[in-house]
Amino acid sequence: MYWTLELAYHLDDAPWPATKDELMDYAIRSCAPPEVVENLEELEDELYECIEDVWPDYPTKEDFMWNEDEY
Numbered sequence: 817m818y819w820t821l822e823l824a825y826h827l828d829d830a831p832w833p834a835t836k837d838e839l840m841d842y843a844i845r846s847c848a849p850p851e852v853v854e855n856l857e858e859l860e861d862e863l864y865e866c867i868e869d870v871w872p873d874y875p876t877k878e879d880f881m882w883n884e885d886e887y
Contacts, residue, residue: 817858818851819871826852833865 826848830839836859843852859870867874 817855819855819873821875823849823852823855824867824871824874827867827870830867832867833863835863836861839864839870 826843826846827839829846830842834842836856839859840853840856843856856870864870868876
């Protein structure tokens with residue numbers, strides 16, 4: 817299983833929390849690339865609260881050196 821920002825982006829608007837089957841259904845209905853569905857097939861059957869549960873290395877705002885308050 818491999819994730820990229822481009823692939824994970826397709827799950828940003830998923831209905832969290834969601835099960836593996838719900839995420840797969842969402843990916844198929846939203847016409848996500850086949851790689852997203854393949855990655856989701858490799859997940860365990862459990863409840864996922866957010867994208868970070870699916871891909872722990874998903875970058876968050878804190879990962880970027882951008883201070884919105886300065887601008």
